Amino acid sequence: MTITVHHLNNSRSQRILWLLEELGADYTVTHYQRDAETNLAPPELKEPHPLGKSPLIVDDGLRVAESGAIIQYICERHGGAGWLPETDTEDHVRHLEWMQFGESSFFVPVMMKIMAGRLGEAAAPIMPRIDEQFADHVRFMEDGLSDSLHFVGDDWTAADVMMSFPAEIAVMQGFAASCPKTVRFVEAVHARPAWKRARDEAGPYFIW
Ligand SMILES: N[C@@H](CCC(=O)N[C@@H](CS)C(=O)NCC(=O)O)C(=O)O
Numbered sequence: 001m002t003i004t005v006h007h008l009n010n011s012r013s014q015r016i017l018w019l020l021e022e023l024g025a026d027y028t029v030t031h032y033q034r035d036a037e038t039n040l041a042p043p044e045l046k047e048p049h050p051l052g053k054s055p056l057i058v059d060d061g062l063r064v065a066e067s068g069a070i071i072q073y074i075c076e077r078h079g080g081a082g083w084l085p086e087t088d089t090e091d092h093v094r095h096l097e098w099m100q101f102g103e104s105s106f107f108v109p110v111m112m113k114i115m116a117g118r119l120g121e122a123a124a125p126i127m128p129r130i131d132e133q134f135a136d137h138v139r140f141m142e143d144g145l146s147d148s149l150h151f152v153g154d155d156w157t158a159a160d161v162m163m164s165f166p167a168e169i170a171v172m173q174g175f176a177a178s179c180p181k182t183v184r185f186v187e188a189v190h191a192r193p194a195w196k197r198a199r200d201e202a203g204p205y206f207i208w
Pocket residue numbers: 008010011012013039040041042052053054055065066067068103
């Protein structure tokens with residue numbers, strides 16, 4: 001059965017295409033383009049899901065939203081069992097944590113920075129606290145990477161797929177000098193043949 005990926009250009013949906021390519025899964029892409037001025041998704045993306053966000057997949061009529069749920073679902077149902085640690089291990093618990101961190105804790109300061117940044121000078125009183133939180137979360141991610149450049153164990157897992165987007169954000173936001181492992185992790189992701197195939201499918205992605 002073919003999975004349909006509702007893919008917004010230049011978005012965190014990129015990692016879903018990467019995972020599908022890694023697993024050799026059968027999928028098609030429905031493309032959506034961000035508004036050139038606002039950078040928001042087009043209204044058509046509200047047709048498959050009321051929030052109008054990407055990624056979103058539909059598999060044999062079953063709709064799955066939220067990056068972490070999609071990644072887990074694809075691994076479980078489309079040949080990615082080897083990308084998930086055994087459930088009775090400590091690695092499993094660490095894996096759960098990174099799968100949550102990658103879209104919850106990490107993005108609180110990121111979104112606050114984006115939104116508060118639009119206020120200009122009015123945001124000055126809260127910006128230091130936001131920047132401090134952002135830096136703390138980036139540091140936690142850097143410290144969480146093993147010397148083998150993985151978040152759990154010494155091989156690729158779904159947590160690496162999940163964390164690829166926060167890692168890219170950190171590098172883009174100027175943390176490269178203080179986060180060498182994060183930089184090398186992003187380079188390792190982008191060197192994967194599957195990631196390159198996914199980018200060919202999706203088009204230009206950030207600065208890469
Ligand atoms: N927590 C959601 C976040 C989804 C999300 O915010 N996606 C962004 C793309 S990076 C989006 O669709 N933005 C378009 C908009 O808000 O108009 C997930 O993990 O899937």
